[in-house]
Amino acid sequence: MKSTIPDIGVPIAPPATNGGDREAASLHGEILLRLRDYVVEGNIPDGARVPERQLCEMFGISRTPLREALKVLAAEGLIELLPNRGARIRQLSQRDLEELFDVMAGLESLAGRLACEAITDEEIAAIEQLHYEMYGHYLHRDMHGYFQANQRIHESIVAAARNETLKTAYTSFAGRIRRVRYSANFARKRQRWAEAMREHEAILDALRRRAGSELSDILFQHLRNKRTAAIEHLTEPQEDAPASP
Amino acid sequence: MKSTIPDIGVPIAPPATNGGDREAASLHGEILLRLRDYVVEGNIPDGARVPERQLCEMFGISRTPLREALKVLAAEGLIELLPNRGARIRQLSQRDLEELFDVMAGLESLAGRLACEAITDEEIAAIEQLHYEMYGHYLHRDMHGYFQANQRIHESIVAAARNETLKTAYTSFAGRIRRVRYSANFARKRQRWAEAMREHEAILDALRRRAGSELSDILFQHLRNKRTAAIEHLTEPQEDAPASP
DNA sequence: ATGACAAAAAATGAATGCAAAATAAGCACT
DNA sequence: AGTGCTTATTTTGCATTCATTTTTTGTCAT
Structure with missing residues (x-):
């Protein structure tokens, strides 16, 4: 059964501008900032699935720091992490x-x-x-x-x-x-x-x-x-x- | 220079009771719950350093899920993560x-x-x-x-x-x-x-x-x-x- | 002794590898 | 053609490995 929830397109994050580099000493820190901004700004549709692999390619990093950032975003309530099924943009009822x-x-x-x-x-x-x-x-x-x-x-x-x-x-x-x-x-x-x-x-x-x-x-x-x-x-x-x- | 901030003792977490197993489908999830409780209950002294290695041994897991949990606790404000210098219990001014x-x-x-x-x-x-x-x-x-x-x-x-x-x-x-x-x-x-x-x-x-x-x-x-x-x-x-x- | 410097040891940050689970694809069958 | 099952591919979760950085230890000079 094909899910009705849309997947995101290809490039989701701005290259690597690092706008006003706020507090990113570590890689996972920078990823966290960039990904959070991107999600908050609404660039990804509600409920869209956000697979790790794709995100890694986008940011050009490995999965470890990305997964750490995802955990934090989930704790903040911006995304949902379904067990064994990846991350989705949290849909607010x-x-x-x-x-x-x-x-x-x-x-x-x-x-x-x-x-x-x-x-x-x-x-x-x-x-x-x-x-x-x-x-x-x-x-x-x-x-x-x-x-x-x-x-x-x-x-x-x-x-x-x-x-x-x-x-x-x-x-x-x-x-x-x-x-x-x-x-x-x-x-x-x-x-x-x-x-x-x-x-x-x-x-x-x-x-x-x-x-x-x-x-x-x-x-x-x-x-x-x-x-x-x-x-x-x-x-x-x-x-x-x-x-x- | 030896830090004046004390390190924690050896066993910090209860075996694996998982009190009323709340929402721990994944390993990092369970670690998060256990570690959070332990920190909140004040079992680790203020400002104490909490090295990953030690925690891993305590919980009997590898560093990956532990580090994910630490990131979340840091986002919650319970601990601090100093770049390249590990986690500490956050000391409140x-x-x-x-x-x-x-x-x-x-x-x-x-x-x-x-x-x-x-x-x-x-x-x-x-x-x-x-x-x-x-x-x-x-x-x-x-x-x-x-x-x-x-x-x-x-x-x-x-x-x-x-x-x-x-x-x-x-x-x-x-x-x-x-x-x-x-x-x-x-x-x-x-x-x-x-x-x-x-x-x-x-x-x-x-x-x-x-x-x-x-x-x-x-x-x-x-x-x-x-x-x-x-x-x-x-x-x-x-x-x-x-x-x- | 005390302090400074250098080397060793340990710890952290990130990448890679591997097993299990989930999704997708292929195929027989009605 | 559509449905149910089996197999292949992808994806996720975690462990392990590698490269840096930090911290400790040891030695020497003052």
Whole structure:
């Protein structure tokens, strides 16, 4: 019986650029970074089988370091390792996505709370800057610009929490849902978009007042609403966002 | 130059009991489970070097599956892999601990919020049961019993959140601080102990009312206070808890 | 004795080899 | 032609081997 799950094409990884060589002293370390990026960026279709042999040829290495990297990616939840049957890109069920969104919401909520304890006026000013930039994109119905500014605001809050452990976890979970995250934002209906802007006003306000507990609540609810939009988007066909106001 | 960091003794892992054989189809999988447990349980001193050769002999396997397990444990933050210099039990700085406690606080805070959405009356009743049990241990100054009941209450809340992703993350982070967690509880001064009991009253109350946002706040603050106690314990010598009332 | 240097021993990182399992191919049969 | 079985090929899991790097040990000089 032929599996309906597609296999990947031939060259999956960029040659050997090693973009900004981050922390790759060892071979398995570099492979880990490259393979993780490639998977997170969604270059391999969901559920696709990723045979060791093929990957080895792609990266030009032997199976040992590759297998080590695969084990780590599996532990991170990006791929699945079926006994004696190789690696597959992990396919997230709707429930998985709901859970991931909620955990992300919890982490950002925590980040907001912690940020209020440590954030500087300068950092708040920078976030205000991003906020108004984002508002501009909103007015111009520039989804891409809006999305990027939005992303940077949330990252700034996480950074202001001054907690590397939190940041690492946040990044890891974000990687898992990265594919849908983008489309989730695009899926926003105008109504929801306006709502999101209002929520961001409240976020900024609470942050200015360093109201940790309040900000925590607002952020959770904000992410919760995002989750709802994303799930709806994946379930039913969504209304297209207009290209211009 | 001889390192001051101690090496581990000889036999580190239980023969091959495979307690309740959880998910070990493959050899590296079983090694991963056994080694993780052993490390989490604190059987190897902090910062101790864990040479591959020795571990291989202990488990009676070759280096390949062991190295795969080590990579995963390193990704989980339990050990460190120094390039060309082997594996060590990761030594947590005070800052690391603070960060970990805060992340745990965030996760439990999230768990409380989610639990309020889904928890059944029966589950609440079970937690009440544990609560009174814990109160009994408190009255009898039974630290060990108190600690266990306390642990189970927090686990019950996480379970009631109905989020496997959250639960997995929670368990993983809990593993990292497990050594200190125990002594942190023992380190409680009587004043703090009474305070913790009052906080637990509030937790139960909010849970009964399904007041998610409120419970989220209380849980965060509760864990924050725990963190303070734990850090103090590690910094300065602590007052001993009396053995009997 | 103490310190520096050099050689030996051991440990790590990665590649290769081999047995078992899974997948695919071939073939008879209805 | 389609289905069920047998055989061949591929793939995976683990052990073993090889090349470097690190660590230890031993020797000599100060």
